[in-house]
Amino acid sequence: MIPAAKEHVEAGRVTRRVLYVDDMRELRDVARIALSRSGHKVDCASNGAEAFEIVRANPAAYDIVISDHHMGEMNGLELSMKLREIKFPGMIAIVSSEINLEVAEEYRRIGVERILYKPVELSDLRALVLES
Secondary structure, eight states, X not given: OOOOOSOEEETTEEEOEEEEEOSOHHHHHHHHHHHHHTTOEEXXXXXXXXXXXXXXXXXXXXSEEEEESSOSSSOHHHHXXXXXXXXXXXXXXXXXXXXXXXXXXXXXXXXOOEEXXXXXXXXXXXXXXXXX
């Protein structure tokens, strides 16, 4: 089991363990490449159900889960609720092109720390990961 730790240092730089969830392969690839180049360990999932199974197997394996809101099978809100149910110790962030105020408030109510609106600049994504 990988211990839950907020700070990992490799070769003098702070790194995080990231699970990036999006149903668009191209966005997963861009996020994985950009965050990996910054030294982070990045895994990807194509939907909320897949992401939940990955995290449920080892809730301490990731410092942050970054998820799209609109996905088939299990959306970002459903994933976030399930992660909180199993007491995922890391940060949860949502990226979306559109979330209404009611949905944004529901995310906040369940403890999602950040919502970023697409298109997300890679520098903002890197900064988000370092917040975790």
